[in-house]
Amino acid sequence: MIKPVKIKKGDTIAIVSLSSGMAGDDDFIWRTKQGLERLESVFGLKYKVMPNALKGSEYLYAYPEKRAEDFNQAVLDPEVKAIICTIGGTESVRIMSYIDVEAFKQNPKIFMGYSDTTVQHLYFYQHGITTYYGPALLTDFAENVKMDEYTISQILNLLFTDNPVGRIYTSETVRKFGLLWDEIAKDFERENLLNTGYEVINGVGKVQGHLIGGCVESLNHMQGTKYFPELSAFKDAILFLETSERHTHPEVLEQYIRTYAVMGIFDIINGMIIGRPQDGVYYEEIKTVFQKVLKEIGREDLPVFYNASFGHNEPKGILPYGVQAELDTNNKTFTILENAIE
Known part of the structure; x- marks a missing residue:
């Protein structure tokens, strides 16, 4: 890279x-x-x-x-x-x-x-x-x-x-949904809620791979175009996914995720990290969607972290594309193993 x-x-x-x-x-x-x-x-x-x-x-x-x-x-x-x-x-x-x-x-x-x-x-x-x-x-x-x-x-x-970046923790708090974008509210701070840290929702062990992923809805819009990556881009990767502020219904999300399974993406990745849904909407349902689809294809071994602090959350972290990272399910740690920048 x-x-x-x-x-x-x-x-x-x-x-x-x-x-x-x-x-x-x-x-x-x-x-x-x-x-x-x-x-x-x-x-x-x-x-x-x-x-x-x-x-x-x-x-x-x-x-x-x-x-x-x-x-x-x-x-x-x-x-x-x-x-x-x-x-x-x-x-x-x-x-x-x-x-x-x-x-x-x-x-x-x-x-x-x-x-x-x-x-x-x-x-x-x-x-x-x-x-x-x-x-x-x-x-x-x-x-x-x-x-x-x-x-x-x-x-x-x-x-x-x-x-080298090192260990990436979740944020200790999350902002309650509702960006106060009217100028009259500019001096009002959004409520902070306590965050609970990573959940391991699938798989066991320690895996490494390059980071690739993004917003599920945007990935869905790209399918069938020349801008969607070749399947080989996902080989041995740690795939990061998150949902947008539109709160995609779990039944719709299930179809999106099952499409990735049919494409063979989940067969060749090494792990997955999923962002916290904005304001916790459908929190448990989204977790179940991933577990259900991975069970369908016999990938209950695939390490999957949930409730990560990136994407449609504030505060948020940064995920660098193509950089090597590690998921350790035993210690619930997510680590970026190399420098993200020169």
Whole structure:
């Protein structure tokens, strides 16, 4: 894997909107500004908002090539050391034919986002580039009142240092669902609930493998396209999966997951780590879905961790694509074995 160079205080971060353009909408621009201010005050970073990133939902939906243009320009900009997405969405696959992946290979930089950004992550993974499934500007950087310490520490530990990452714990607390995005609520902190740590819901033993995965709904949208990875990409992997804020019904999720089983993905991976469903909705039902489908294909041996702190949760961690990790069911530990960054 091609790993980008770590960032440091004083570096410039590019802001892009590759999916939804809501960061530029009148109702949310205050939150965009709050997230940008946190880049400066919390991390000592400079930022460069790319030309089309704040042109709003209507414009960016109509012109997917402009979203890609921002990304391509950021890749070639020598001042830019990392690229962060404003938010996810539903149709970022429309920008893919305009992405200059060869330029990105020649100029690797930190690229971070989650949810619909799964599409870009998996495309870059197939070209051998490590990217980062993690915080976005409007959600995590712009959290009401202050950023979560867990999120801050994850960013510092994975993106600001080239040391081996080590053990990844779950967050001690989780934010109650309901992003308070109306400006009138900007000074109201969302409730923190105690978190319970990892659950081992399937399998035994200790396994290692490279990290690959993303948002289940986004993966479902990619199936049948050239952007969905070849089956071989999952061989000996630790697959990470999480569900979106739309709270996909367990019966629908079961069909999604069974499709992966039919494709043969679960036959060749070494382990799986599943993100906590947002606000704990369908918590037990989702756990049962994975156990049921794995039993159907005789993979009760496959180690599966549940309730991980990534994806549609705040606070959230960062998962680097293609990097070697380990699941130890005996000690309930998830460890990233190498550096996530150069």
